[in-house]
Amino acid sequence: MNYLSAENLSKSFGDKWLFRNVTFGMSRGDKVAIVGANGTGKSTLLSILAGLMPSDEGLVSIRKDITVGFLEQQPQLDDNLTVMEVVLTGENPALLAIAQYEKALLSDNHDALDRAMQQMDTLQAWDYETQLKQILGQLGIHDVTQRVSTLSGGQRKRVAMAQVLIEAPDLLIMDEPTNHLDLETIEWLENFLSTNNATLLLVSHDRYFLDRVCNQIVELDQQTLFSYKGNYAYYLEKKAERQAILAAEVDKAKNLFRRELDWMRRQPKARGTKAQYRVDAFDDVKDKAHTKLGNDQLELNIRTQRLGSKIIEMENVSKSFGDNLLLDHFTYTFRRNDRIGIIGKNGMGKTTLLNMITGELRPDSGIISTGGTVKIGYYTQSDLVIPDNQRVIDVVQEVAEVMKLGTGETVTASQFLQHFLFDRNKQYDYVHKLSGGEKRRLQLLLVLVQNPNFLILDEPTNDLDITTLNVLEEFLLNFPGCILLVSHDRYFMDRLVEHTFIFEGNGKISDFPGNYTDYRERKASQPADRKAAEKTKAAQTVPVPESKPAAPVGESKRKLSFKEQREYETLEKEIEELEQRKSGLLGQLNTGSTSHEELTSWAREIEQIDQQISRKSDRWLELADYI
Template sequence: MNYLSAENLTKSYGDRMLFRNLTFGINRGDKVAIVGANGSGKTTLLSILAGAMPPDSGIVSHRKDITIGYLDQQPDLNDAMTVMEVVLAGESAQLDAVRAYEHALLHDDHAALESAMSDMEKLEAWDYEAQIRQILGELGIQDVEQRIGSLSGGQRKRVALARVLIQSPDLLILDEPTNHLDLEAIEYLESFLNTNNGTLLMVSHDRYFLDRVCNQIAEMDNGQLYTYKGNYAYFLEKKDEREMAAASELAKDRNTFRRELEWMRRQPKARGTKAQYRIDAFDELKEKTSGKRSDGELDLNLRTSRLGSKILEVENLSKRFGDKILLDHFNYTFQRMDRVGLIGKNGMGKTTLMNMMTGQIRPDSGKITAGGTVKFGYYTQTELDLPETQRVIDVVQDVAEVMKLANGDTITASQLLSRFLFDRSKQYDYVAKLSGGEKRRLQLLLVLVQNPNFLILDEPTNDLDITTLNVLEDFLLNFSGCVLIVTHDRYFMDRLVDHVFVMEGAGKVRDYPGNYTDYREWRDSQPKNTSQNAKAALASKNQPVTPEVSVSPTTIPMPVVEAKKKLSFKEIKEYETLEKEIESLEQRKTVVIGLLDTGGHHEQLTAWAREIEEIDQAITKKSDRWLELADYI
């Protein structure tokens, strides 16, 4: 059963074409995620499909008997209303019944009250308010009577998300629903959507979320929409196959174009004397082969300042706001190459701790001592306050006109912007014209260009596309300094950190050895009410119960760790050989890709495409073995 269909949608902004003649459909039960590079038009497409924005041309049709719920990136909420009033202002049969009941009570209308009570009974709406409070609580909103005007941007979006979820629409349209949610709230939303039988269309860059919730991925690429039936892992596999086929097809088209160009040049100049169908075909082929692609590779090969032996010492750090204790005598000494994830519910003090480490907030007691060589790079949740009328290149040149790379070379601000996927025309755009993801990418550039050796990243994954995330992950894996990360992207954290600080409330911080998934598995394996069970056991032996003491970081049962293995001489030689073999394979891959671009017979193109696939498999296999050995170097 078709719920939504779009035919021949076209949308542009000025001279920038986002998509042309795009056709798309959603059937009942589909859970579709739209992915793609920043600025490719995902949010615009979602707005058009939800009916919040008109296309330049084309038609969007919704099934008449269905309800649609839409979560915008920037929800428009009434500042004067309370959280509960905003949620109750949504549309659903149950909400209508609750509002009718409240109205009848207020006006002492017995007939209306009797009718409303009957509707409440039929629609099972009596405990609806409790359901609303539960959903709000799971999303981190506890006070339902606070005014919308007093909420942060992230809290406003969570209220808007709760309002959409409580309506239980037939078709749910969500734009970046996991942004501004903590990890537990994301896992609740993941579970909610998985157990909900409704139909879903969303934009998201959260790879775990995509893999576990969606059964269909639609990729926005160069103005086209490519649909894949399957989850995110399946999409990655099929996308690779499509791009390989597209590379082969482009090589053939370029070869044909060269022959046709020669024919066009040989013919008389008067175009009327040539076969018109062939001229038209030539023009179409020219446009096809000369089209510029926008999915270059982000290059983060920037220099890192050298770290000394003393990095950062945190001693007896305490901080509270009113009656709320955020930190209670927290101690930690950062070591070289520390990779720390900072997790905890919203409001636990994660951002406060990072602000204290960078000197923006003073602790109530305790001290933070940084080594003389430490140079912080702080990427905050708050967008940089940049003049909307300033050009992108001027923003970067205000920081530095030339920068040094890791290999010692220098590049200009314009060259660096190109490496961050800002082409020449985009560099001279005004900041106001950038998409949300492009602004975040510019913000990341401005942090890294200062050559920090201690990176503090507060939600760096918000609004960044998956391609940028992958390259940022690779950069951080090879970063020679320290990294402290707050992120709701579980994949990002799992890949990068080797231990986590868990802010548990009441000032307690647990230092767990492992990534986020390791911690979750350990936490879920713990018996419930452990402290009460321990007290009962002690009491049964007539022993005094030792009072709990707040110690930070909290000591936890440590897994048994085997002594670090030493590599044999043969394994050391293998490790060194693998580096050279991987480099050689990369060079061969570059050569073969170049051969594909030159064109050739069908058999040659097929053989080269197959060789590239085999090279990729070999690189993956050898890289895995290299990483395995590298753990013991």
């Protein structure tokens, strides 16, 4: 059953075409993701398909008997309404019945309450209300009487998401649904959408999310749509094949173009004296030969100052706001090349910790001491604060007109911007013309151009396209300083992080030796481990003789043998080597410039490496308990 169709859509802003003559369709049950570089028009295309923006050319048709829900990237909500009033805004009869019931509960009108309850019975809306409360709870929305005007941007996104999910439309359109969600909420949303029967169209840069939710990937590239029937991993494979074929076609066209150009120049100028079919064909060959292959690489290679022996030391640091305790006597000494991820629900103090390290916020107690060689680069969640009438190149030149790369080479601000995929035309655009992702890329450039050796990244993946993310990952893998990272992008965290700070609530922060996936696997195995331990304890019925009291805990802890100590140290090196090999293979996969057989071979090797890392990490953790 066809739900949505678009024929020959075109859209431009000024003299720039975002896309031209694109045709697209969706059937019931499709779960489609639109991917592409920042500024290519993904959000604009969603708005046109949802009927919120007109196209310059073409036609969009949506089946008349279906409902459509749209989650904007930055939802516009009525500030005068409460959270519950926003959530219950919709055309669904069950929602209207719940709204009347909630209103009647707050009044003293027993007749109105009886009528509302009868209407709930008639529409079987009680189960609907239960589902509503579950969705609100999973999204972390607990105070439904709160006014929208008091909510942060992330909370507004959650309320808007609750509204669209509760309405349960036949066709659900979502623009960057995972932005501003914590990791647990993303995993819940991932499971909800993948098991839901709704037809789904979304834009997202979360690679795990795309792989597990979507069954079709549509790429917006070079003003054209390319469709791939399969998940994100399948898309990567087939895109590599398409690019290889296109590169061969362009190379062939360039050779033909040179011959035809020579023919055009040597023949008489009068068009009537030439073979008209060959003149017409020349224009087609010229267009093909000048096709951009999109192989521009975002190259990040910044010279940094070497860190001294003292970096940042935190000793018994505590911080609270009112009764909300965020950090309770937290102690940690940063070491060279630390790669630390931060995990925790929203509101637990992750950004507070970052702000205290940078000195923007003072702790209530404890000491934070920073070494003299430390130069912090802080990439924040807040939007870029730059006058709209300022040009992109002027923004960068205010920080530095020339920059030194790690190779010692000196580049101008304009050349550096080109490395960040800002071509010469874009460099002289006003800031207000940039897309959300382009502004984020500019913000990242402004942090890196200051040559930091201690990077603090607070949600750096928001609004960045996948191409930028892949190259940013490669840069950070080779970054010679420390990295402290908060991100909801699990793929990004898994590639970069070596250990994690877990914000558990009530001021407690634990240090876990592994990345996000390691932590989730360990957490999932804990109930089984606890049950096995209790079973073993119950089976131990032999009493301890009174004449031999139990030794203190500190004395009874077993020490590693010499052989086990050597094994422990060897495992660390082996795991590190496996991680490096895995990173190299992932980098090769992300380039996509090879044959299908090699891609399959690399993917199989990565799977085998993951199994080895998991097995060796379990043994390492077992031995680490006795260190």
